[in-house]
Amino acid sequence: MRGTAALRGATPGPPADRAAIPGLVRRAAERHRDREAVVDGRTRITYGELGERVERAAAACIARGVEPGDRVAVWAPNTLEWIVAALGAVTAGGVLVPVNTRFKGAEAAYVLARTRAKLLFVTGTFLGTSYVASLRRAAGQGPGEGPLPGLPRLREVVVLAADAPADFRTWREFLADGAAVPPGAVRERADAVRPGDPSDITFTSGTTGRPKGVVITHAQTLRVYEVWSELAGLAEGDRYLIVNPFFHTFGYKAGIIACLLRGATMVPQPVFNVDTALANLAAERITVLPGPPTLHQALLDHPARSRHDLSALRLVVTGAAVVPLDLVERLRGELGVATVLTAYGLSEASGTVTMCRRGDPAEVVASTSGRAIPDTEVRVVGPDGAELSPGEPGEVLVRGHHVMSGYFEDPQETGKAITPDGWLRTGDVGVLDAGGNLRITDRIKDMFIVGGFNAYPAEIEQLLGRHPDVTEAAVVGMPDARLGEVGKAYVVRRPGATLTADDLIAWSRREMANYKVPRAVEFLAELPRNASGKVLKTELRSR
Incomplete structure (x- = not known):
């Protein structure tokens, strides 16, 4: 089924100067120079200041030997430093590798080794764990030894803190290295990044085996999240509480990238804590809060909710196989949220495949993940690959501009995931209704058979x-x-x-x-x- 034939061409891609992320950052810094860009605790910076910090980080990356196409990893929670480090690496021509903050040392080391990352930005201590010590153990480094033996390609580790072991660098020391790189060299490097170049390698969650690295380009990222921002109604001046982790496609792209596209203010929250979220929602007059249904359910059910002013909240985007109708109705009724939308996506399709539209009734929002985004095809097929009629459950296939180029250096797994004619096999079971709305019913591997x-x-x-x-x-x-x-x-x-x-x-x-x-x-x-x-x-x- 061609899920968006009527919408094809309805939402244009980004202008030429925004077809790669470095251009997007520069344009946002110019267009929204005096608007608040990031609020992280007591730190508040404007878009102009964010642009300057990103350029300094890019200069430091160049000074430390990052070449176009080199992989640069970030293993840290949602903070301003994550934003600056990641965008700085990409501006220097690097390919971003976000690392899951819940990974143990061995899991993180696997991703670093698999991508041959040259540079790593890592948090100090997070949730009671020393990430530096965890990495050292996993990479076989003893006290006082030099480079990490198990990660010979990792040339440098930068700790996003004021202190770091002698063989690593602090964030401040790293940034100081960029002082010798002229602004013209940074601009030249940024301008050399092409829309079709890889922008990031995001690893799948790995709940059924070794995680695989999904390669997505700059053009794919910007085109999809231009569309996402338009359909969601994200606007200049919105204030966006980003609880979704940055290492995940939704946190990084529907969060940071979408805010850059629209001039919205980012308020990163490192860990989901209901009390902290309520305090942020009220104090920062948050207008936009995407997240899983459990996040919104926890807010609604919190005994102290009534003591917080949540009246600014106007947009919620959520998604899961199960979104209770009661949740949608309570968000609209109890909190007065004008727009509640559901969506479906996966890393292999740049994070977004279908979305509900503003104005959809609560029943559609709760029971489906909406319709295919523009210039995207969605079909449901049976075990034999034949397309099924509306209402029949089968595997969801996706084809479009946002489907990954493949898993990083893994043609065998890529061949299993993408058919010769370009259809991505999602592994999800779903049903399309007559209106093209998709309802995800399960993962193929989760289905079980009861008496036939x-x-x-x-x-x-x-x-x-x-x-x-x-x-x-x-x-x-x-x-x-x-x-x-x-x-x-x-x-x-x-x-x-x-x-x-x-x-x-x-x-x-x-x-x-x-x-x-x-x-x-x-x-x-x-x-x-x-x-x-x-x-x-x-x-x-x-x-």
């Missing part, structure tokens, strides 16, 4: 979410001697609820087909998630 019937956990989870005492649910298949497999539900109860497993199973028998009814229920305080907010089904299956 295909059971889709996300569908069952959405049904369970209708129970008044259920906050969240995750369903996995477990072996059964008679039926082959049956469902087991892991459930988070609402505070104060006394719901039992027998109660929920009995309720389920009244609300859903028998093969969908969970045969076992286990209550948890919270569902296990990775740093991107995805429920770790593998962990639940291993219980």
Whole structure:
């Protein structure tokens, strides 16, 4: 199905001077020079100041030997330094490699070794962990030794702090190195970056094996997030609380890149904490808050919410297989959020494939992820590759300008993911309705078969979410001697609820087909998630 035939050409790509990220940064600094760009704790800088800081970081990258195409990694939480380091590296012609802050040392070292990163920006201590010490252990470096033995291509490590071990550099020391590089050299390097050059390599979450590096270009990034900003209604002067982690496509691109495109103010938050989020929303008059449904549910249910002025909030963008209709209605009703949208995307398609549109009814926003973005094709196919009719579940395929060029130096995995005629196999199970709205029902690997019937956990989870005492649910298949497999539900109860497993199973028998009814229920305080907010089904299956 050609999901956007009527919209094709409706949203133009970025102008020529914004077809690469260095040009975007320069234009934003000029156009929004005196507008507040970033608020990070007590630090407040304008777009003009952000442009100057990025150029200083780019100069330092050049001084330390970063050449066009070199990979530069950032392993740090959401901060102003992350923004400046990342944009500085890209302005110097480097390819950004964001590293998951929840990775342990060995996982981070794998990404650094796999991409042969030349330069790493790393936080000091975060969430009680010394990232420097963790990296040293993983790379086999003993106290007082020189370069990291396990990472011979990593020429330099810059600690985004005031202190660093003797063999690493502090952020201040690093920036000082750029003083000898003339502004003209930085401009020349930035101008040499072409729209088709790789802008970043983002690694998949790796919940089913080694993570793979998704290669996306400058032109793809800017074109997609020009469209995202237009469809969402992000505007100049918006104030955007970025809780989604920068190492994730949504945090970096729907956050930093989108704000640069529109002249919105970025308020990065390193860790999602409801109290901190409420304080930021009120104190900074936040107008835009994208994030997973759990984030917004936690805000709505917080006992101190009424003591915070959230009246400035006007735009929420969320997305997941399960978005309760109640959540959409409460955001609109209780908080007065004018625009609540859902979307679907994956790193392999630059982070965005479908979006709801402003004005869509609450039922469409809650039950679907909207329609394909302009110049994108979405189809649903069966196991034989044949296209299915609306309403039939199958694998979601995507084709368009934003599909990755491939996994980094991995033609075999790239060949599995992209068909010869350019369709990206997402591995997601979905249903298209007659209007072209996509509903993601599950991952192909999560589906289980109950007595010959295909059971889709996300569908069952959405049904369970209708129970008044259920906050969240995750369903996995477990072996059964008679039926082959049956469902087991892991459930988070609402505070104060006394719901039992027998109660929920009995309720389920009244609300859903028998093969969908969970045969076992286990209550948890919270569902296990990775740093991107995805429920770790593998962990639940291993219980």
